[in-house]
Amino acid sequence: MEISLSPVPTASGHFILAVIRDATETRRREDLAALARAAASEQAHRGKELLGRVVGSLFQVGHSLQTAIDLPREAARERISEALGRLDDTIREIRDYVFTTRPGSTAGRSGATQRPRVSGTVRVADDCAPRGRTATGWPGGLRPRT
Numbered sequence: 565m566e567i568s569l570s571p572v573p574t575a576s577g578h579f580i581l582a583v584i585r586d587a588t589e590t591r592r593r594e595d596l597a598a599l600a601r602a603a604a605s606e607q608a609h610r611g612k613e614l615l616g617r618v619v620g621s622l623f624q625v626g627h628s629l630q631t632a633i634d635l636p637r638e639a640a641r642e643r644i645s646e647a648l649g650r651l652d653d654t655i656r657e658i659r660d661y662v663f664t665t666r667p668g669s670t671a672g673r674s675g676a677t678q679r680p681r682v683s684g685t686v687r688v689a690d691d692c693a694p695r696g697r698t699a700t701g702w703p704g705g706l707r708p709r710t
Contacts, residue, residue, distance in 0.1 A: 566590075607665055614661050621654040 566587040572579045625647045632643035 618654055621650055625650050
């Protein structure tokens with residue numbers, strides 16, 4: 565209950581006007597708004613953490629591919645396969661985040677159906693060999709042999 569008191573001047577003196585309201589709905593809306601703000605803040609925080617992990621992972625992949633350029637063929641192939649595996653892990657982490665944070669998602673809740681985890685060996689084609697660096701410094705030598 566919310567009670568408001570207001571003075572009301574009249575010709576014969578002052579009166580007090582009392583208004584009594586049921587504030588239950590107002591408080592529920594305020595509580596719900598506070599809960600929504602907290603959830604949005606938590607999601608933004610988790611999104612920033614994910615962004616940091618993704619950027620770090622992509623940096624590692626880029627570095628691995630750059631160093632693969634100067635390695636012998638078999639070592640380069642192994643380094644490239646590892647980099648592709650890291651990319652796959654990063655993509656999986658992004659998907660997990662998206663599917664667990666979107667509205668109406670049941671992922672991560674008890675009884676939810678989990679997406680199958682894809683696994684296997686990544687192989688680099690025989691006609692793909694590392695060659696020199698590009699002007700930008702990114703591994704651009706991964707071109708099919710001609």
